[in-house]
Amino acid sequence: MSDFNTLRLIEALLFASKDPVPTSVLAAQIPDDEDIAEILETLQSHYANRGIVLEGAGNAWAFRTASDLAGDLAIQRVASRRLSRAAMETMAIIAYHQPVTRAEIEDIRGVAVAKGTVDTLLEAGWIKPRGRKQTPGRPLMWGTTDGFLDHFGLATVKELPGMDELKAAGLLDKREGLASLPTSEEDEDDETETDLEMEDGEEAVDAGTSADVIQLDQAR
Incomplete structure (x- = not known):
């Protein structure tokens, strides 16, 4: 005792x-x-x-x-930064496929990932390097942090929603490349990440758990 x-x-x-x-x-x-x-x-x-x-x-x-x-x-107020659809897709890919390289993210999304996207996630404290992949060029692999879990109210990445839930919430396109994300009944052991940066040609969209709406800070 x-x-x-x-x-x-x-x-x-x-x-x-x-x-x-x-x-x-x-x-x-x-x-x-x-x-x-x-x-x-x-x-x-x-x-x-x-x-x-x-x-x-x-x-x-x-x-x-x-x-x-x-x-x-809950107290709602508009924040200065908003999640773009491209950012949310990148977030989901890192979340469920970590550790993952930038090239692998681009392969899944079918478009290039802006450098600012990764920089923004680093500044937010939601991602960190997870070593280098043993392939030519030894590219960095990325994964989530405890700060990401804390921000989104998750104890572990196993609490992440499945792809069906994300699509139902309007957070993912139903494009072929994103079909590799897990559904709510599979790949529970994969991990998480998130993105705050808008990319060229992408329109910002609201997300229920994103930076658009900030709830009253939880007591510490």
Whole structure:
């Protein structure tokens, strides 16, 4: 059983941080004989039915407002940047096919990916290099980050919607190249990514979970 003061310390660290705290950072703050997994499980159970809940985002943790209260707390305001359809397609490809190279993204989409698209995702903290592919030229491969999971309220990439759901929401074209994305019943082990940059000739479109609508910041 975890010491009560240790439990309080972890609770305070999570509450005080504006960003999700990695499990390794939390573990470094407690005695060696304490189990950080047990402490986090205890806190999760304690806050399970409250207005604030403890959620994992990859290998990090943060307090968030309960999802069922989102409708009561939502405040909508227009942001300066909007997701283009090309950006959302690129996002989905990285998400479900990671680690994936830029050339592979272009092959699936059937059009070139602007350099600014990748730059924007890097600045957002949603993608990171995932090594180099062992092919001629050794191109970089890209994958998602814990920051991406946190932004979209996902604990793991297994919670990503399937292709049918994305198409139903109007977030994907029904072009042949994008048919390689998984459906809601397959490829659960693939991972995620997102894109904020408009490409030449592409019209920006609204997306329910995109940067067009920003909800009230969740409590930390």
